Amino acid sequence: xxxxxxxxxxxxxxxxxxxxxxxxxxxxxxxxxxxxxxxxxxxxxxxxxxxxxxxxxxxxxxxxxxxxxxx
Amino acid sequence: xxxxxxxxxxxxxxxxxxxxxxxxxxxxxxxxxxxxxxxxxxxxxxxxxxxxxxxxxxxxxxxxxxxxxxxxxxxxxxxxxxxxxxxxxxxxxxxxxxxxxxxxxxxxxxxxxxxxxxxxxxxxxxxxxxxxxxxxxxxxxxxxxxxxxxxxxxxxxxxxxxxxxxxxxxxxxxxxxxxxxxxxxxxxxxxxxxxxxxxxxxxxxxxxxxxxxxxxxxxxxxxxxxxxxxxxxxxxxxxxxxxxxxxxxxxxxxxxxxxxxxxxxxxxxxxxxxxxxxxxxxxxxxxxxxxxxxxxxxxxxxxxxxxxxxxxxxxxxxxxxxxxxxxxxxxxxxxxxxxxxxxxxxxxxxxxxxxxxxxxxxxxxxxxxxxxxxxxxxxxxxxxxxxxxxxxxxxxxxxxxxxxxxxxxxxxxxxxxxxxxxxxxxxxxxxxxxxxxxxxxxxxxxxxxxxxxxxxxxxxxxxxxxxxxxxxxxxxxxxxxxxxxxxxxxxxxxxxxxxxxxxxxxxxxxxxxxxxxxxxxxxxxxxxxxxxxxxxxxxxxxxxxxxxxxxxxxxxxxxxxxxxxxxxxxxxxxxxxxxxxxxxxxxxxxxxxxxxxxxxxxxxxxxxxxxxxxxxxxx
Numbered sequence: 001x002x003x004x005x006x007x008x009x010x011x012x013x014x015x016x017x018x019x020x021x022x023x024x025x026x027x028x029x030x031x032x033x034x035x036x037x038x039x040x041x042x043x044x045x046x047x048x049x050x051x052x053x054x055x056x057x058x059x060x061x062x063x064x065x066x067x068x069x070x071x
Numbered sequence: 072x073x074x075x076x077x078x079x080x081x082x083x084x085x086x087x088x089x090x091x092x093x094x095x096x097x098x099x100x101x102x103x104x105x106x107x108x109x110x111x112x113x114x115x116x117x118x119x120x121x122x123x124x125x126x127x128x129x130x131x132x133x134x135x136x137x138x139x140x141x142x143x144x145x146x147x148x149x150x151x152x153x154x155x156x157x158x159x160x161x162x163x164x165x166x167x168x169x170x171x172x173x174x175x176x177x178x179x180x181x182x183x184x185x186x187x188x189x190x191x192x193x194x195x196x197x198x199x200x201x202x203x204x205x206x207x208x209x210x211x212x213x214x215x216x217x218x219x220x221x222x223x224x225x226x227x228x229x230x231x232x233x234x235x236x237x238x239x240x241x242x243x244x245x246x247x248x249x250x251x252x253x254x255x256x257x258x259x260x261x262x263x264x265x266x267x268x269x270x271x272x273x274x275x276x277x278x279x280x281x282x283x284x285x286x287x288x289x290x291x292x293x294x295x296x297x298x299x300x301x302x303x304x305x306x307x308x309x310x311x312x313x314x315x316x317x318x319x320x321x322x323x324x325x326x327x328x329x330x331x332x333x334x335x336x337x338x339x340x341x342x343x344x345x346x347x348x349x350x351x352x353x354x355x356x357x358x359x360x361x362x363x364x365x366x367x368x369x370x371x372x373x374x375x376x377x378x379x380x381x382x383x384x385x386x387x388x389x390x391x392x393x394x395x396x397x398x399x400x401x402x403x404x405x406x407x408x409x410x411x412x413x414x415x416x417x418x419x420x421x422x423x424x425x426x427x428x429x430x431x432x433x434x435x436x437x438x439x440x441x442x443x444x445x446x447x448x449x450x451x452x453x454x455x456x457x458x459x460x461x462x463x464x465x466x467x468x469x470x471x472x473x474x475x476x477x478x479x480x481x482x483x484x485x486x487x488x489x490x491x492x493x494x495x496x497x498x499x500x501x502x503x504x505x506x507x508x509x510x511x512x513x514x515x516x517x518x519x520x521x522x523x524x525x526x527x528x529x530x531x532x533x534x535x536x537x538x539x540x541x542x543x544x545x546x547x548x549x550x551x552x553x554x555x556x557x558x559x560x561x562x563x564x565x566x567x568x569x570x571x572x573x574x575x576x577x578x579x580x581x582x583x584x585x586x587x588x589x590x591x592x593x594x595x596x597x598x599x600x601x602x603x604x605x606x607x608x609x610x611x612x613x614x615x616x617x618x619x620x621x622x623x624x625x626x627x628x629x630x631x632x633x634x635x636x637x638x639x640x641x642x643x644x645x646x647x648x649x650x651x652x653x654x655x656x657x658x659x660x661x662x663x664x665x666x667x668x669x670x671x672x673x674x675x676x677x678x679x680x681x682x683x684x685x686x687x688x689x690x
Contacts, residue, residue: 008274045293052472
């Protein structure tokens with residue numbers, strides 16, 4: 001969007017940073033404690049770790065690139 | 072310490088949150104609830120943040136016409152990507168196989184490109200607020216009011232469909248009652264759209280688009296890993312279903328009875344590929360409104376082309392999970408889970424006297440059918456409908472946190488669809504019904520107030536429509552019926568108006584009126600006596616989907632015929648009056664030359680090449 005103010009990409013970045021931290025954090029906990037949820041398939045792939053990491057990295061990229069006030 | 076904290080997050084959700092719980096498919100953990108709650112907080116934050124920037128009519132209804140091509144393009148696709156898209160088409164893929172992809176490729180891509188390259192200049196140059204607004208300029212007040220009324224009705228019903236789809240997600244996964252689910256989600260959408268108008272709807276649609284991919288992408292990825300890739304999936308489907316039709320989009324289209332959908336290629340090409348698709352993507356104000364909000368003509372032309380790339384990719388997160396569900400979903404005893412049609416599920420859960428005859432038509436074994444009818448609880452007798460395939464796949468692969476993200480993707484899909492419905496409804500109601508018919512000379516701020524109120528009222532009416540959908544035959548069949556009833560006559564009216572200067576005012580109005588009447592009559596004719604389907608779809612073997620595409624085709628042709636005949640007997644408007652509205656008498660604005668990689672034609676050609684390659688690959 002043109003003009004001043006917070007861009008939508010910044011909102012997206014903030015949300016991804018929060019989600020990434022939550023999911024990555026849980027994934028690490030799950031891996032370290034080996035306490036996998038019952039009934040969920042393919043837990044050996046440690047999906048929350050790498051997916052949470054991807055969300056976190058993307059989120060940080062958007063937050064930095066589209067932060068308010070950046071020229 | 073960390074372990075204790077994390078264990079706290081993994082506690083089952085508070086009973087008060089699930090006050091209306093009815094044996095949910097999965098127990099959401101606090102981590103999942105937190106993911107969902109943060110999403111709601113974010114959309115409301117956006118709504119409140121944008122409230123101060125939605126004070127004038129141009130800001131509230133048209134988002135200030137300052138969106139970039141990327142934002143308009145993603146919003147354009149996202150407004151269409153409601154939860155009924157995600158769940159309904161995943162269910163259709165389970166039922167019909169890869170044939171369901173036609174609705175994403177031939178049923179969308181050519182029309183999106185046509186909108187961007189050919190039609191957008193006319194919409195944009197005329198500076199209309201809406202599609203009915205264009206009809207007013209081209210055909211006069213009567214045509215506008217008729218189109219606005221039918222569009223408003225369609226939006227309300229579509230919104231009801233979205234609500235129904237959302238309630239199904241909530242029921243299956245969270246165990247919330249239909250009413251509770253509808254009220255929670257409808258309140259959030261009402262709040263952020265009423266606060267920030269179209270700008271808020273567009274912002275949230277872009278956010279939701281990212282979330283839909285972030286939450287739904289893991290299901291096909293993990294499913295393919297477990298199925299052994301595409302080759303493994305094909306082998307297992309052939310082994311289970313005893314046919315390879317599920318993987319061919321065109322090969323079995325030579326006759327109605329040769330494919331699971333019961334539709335002929337002529338219906339797909341002309342009915343869906345031209346009629347329904349062009350009708351929806353080029354004349355439905357729900358999607359066109361997003362493009363009209365672009366900041367200049369080039370951005371408006373690029374937006375649908377950008378959107379078409381993402382539209383082509385959507386089957387990966389929608390169709391593929393449906394196909395994977397055919398072979399990967401299991402009952403608690405490890406046997407293959409077999410889903411049933413929505414109609415059957417409805418009369419069998421809970422059991423009614425109508426269950427037995429419908430159950431016979433399912434793929435369940437006679438022994439399991441008997442268990443269901445006797446009320447015997449076994450792993451196989453627990454029934455789920457086609458529409459539940461996507462949530463079931465999510466529960467299979469997504470643990471705490473990720474499941475919350477997956478559910479958020481579905482909620483986001485619902486919200487983007489519903490926000491699109493109500494924001495478009497609000498604009499059409501205010502500019503095309505309230506302003507010309509009720510109060511012509513009010514101030515700009517008054518119309519903004521009317522727009523905000525119409526959002527609240529529209530949501531309330533669509534809640535009623537949500538209950539209506541419960542009585543319809545599956546989610547997508549119902550929506551397709553709506554498309555062909557309203558969209559097909561509108562397409563013929565706008566196309567002839569935009570590309571044939573001889574079309575007259577009265578012809579446009581009569582064509583639209585009689586076209587809608589004809590379309591409704593066809594629908595009712597088959598609805599009253601399903602035997603009549605063979606006349607509409609030209610085959611005894613035709614099924615519901617075939618009826619929808621052929622009804623759209625006949626309605627469009629009928630409307631075009633009426634407009635042509637009436638125009639030939641009535642006086643045309645002078646060419647000078649049609650400038651800016653009709654091809655051939657409108658000087659198109661010159662656009663600044665740009666490098667080839669920024670030119671819309673370059674990207675449109677690339678889209679067409681990929682589109683052709685995909686159709687050949689899955690022939």
